[in-house]
Amino acid sequence: MRKPKIRELKEAITSLFSKPYTTKFPYSVHVPFERFRGKPQYNFEKCVGCGACAIVCPAGAIKIEDLIDGNKPIRRLTHFSGICIFCGQCEANCIADRMGIKLTKEFDLAYFKQGEDAHSVEYELLLCKCCGRIIGAKKHLIWSIKKIGHLSFAQGILLHINQDILEIKSLIPEQKVDTPLKRTDIFKIICPQCRREAFLIDENIKG
Ligand code: SF4
Numbered sequence: 547m548r549k550p551k552i553r554e555l556k557e558a559i560t561s562l563f564s565k566p567y568t569t570k571f572p573y574s575v576h577v578p579f580e581r582f583r584g585k586p587q588y589n590f591e592k593c594v595g596c597g598a599c600a601i602v603c604p605a606g607a608i609k610i611e612d613l614i615d616g617n618k619p620i621r622r623l624t625h626f627s628g629i630c631i632f633c634g635q636c637e638a639n640c641i642a643d644r645m646g647i648k649l650t651k652e653f654d655l656a657y658f659k660q661g662e663d664a665h666s667v668e669y670e671l672l673l674c675k676c677c678g679r680i681i682g683a684k685k686h687l688i689w690s691i692k693k694i695g696h697l698s699f700a701q702g703i704l705l706h707i708n709q710d711i712l713e714i715k716s717l718i719p720e721q722k723v724d725t726p727l728k729r730t731d732i733f734k735i736i737c738p739q740c741r742r743e744a745f746l747i748d749e750n751i752k753g
């Protein structure tokens with residue numbers, strides 16, 4: 547029989563007296579290491595509903611739904627941990643200072659029923675009062691106002707939202723905008739396409 551080498555003997559004796567590297571999970575609580583990438587979790591307070599995380603997700607683990615049929619149009623973002631590969635791209639590309647969605651240390655993600663792996667956040671959507679197109683999540687537009695500051699007073703939709711924030715009642719009623727559009731309609735809640743139409747009609751470029 548081959549005799550064990552000194553190094554192997556040393557390792558065998560050391561391992562007899564050292565703690566095992568593995569943990570006794572699930573019998574004892576496992577504490578993940580500092581930079582462990584576990585289940586991403588939305589933070590409703592910080593997320594602005596822009597949808598960038600859904601666009602960059604390589605696994606398609608984030609579903610973005612714009613629900614415009616009800617009384618209050620909403621954008622719903624749903625994360626499915628059953629599909630997620632925990633790459634961290636959603637957090638890395640989050641426009642809200644990487645705080646809208648964050649990877650947690652949660653790793654025990656077994657579920658009994660389909661759909662239990664999902665969690666979602668919802669935000670109010672703003673629709674064009676002329677054509678009904680989606681303009682964006684209201685919270686995202688408020689985030690834009692904070693980014694561009696006083697310049698936001700020069701843009702119709704942002705001006706409206708500014709009035710909301712300052713609790714100033716708008717002189718322009720928030721009702722459906724009639725066609726043909728007029729130049730003054732640019733101060734109403736209309737999408738960029740309709741704003742362009744309003745300019746073209748007013749300049750007699752388009753009838
Ligand atoms: S961690 Fe990666 S796979 Fe999971 S939701 Fe974020 S971007 Fe998608």
Ligand code: SF4
Nearest residue numbers: 593594597599640646
């Ligand atoms: S703010 Fe961040 S978490 Fe929220 S939708 Fe945008 S990218 Fe996703």
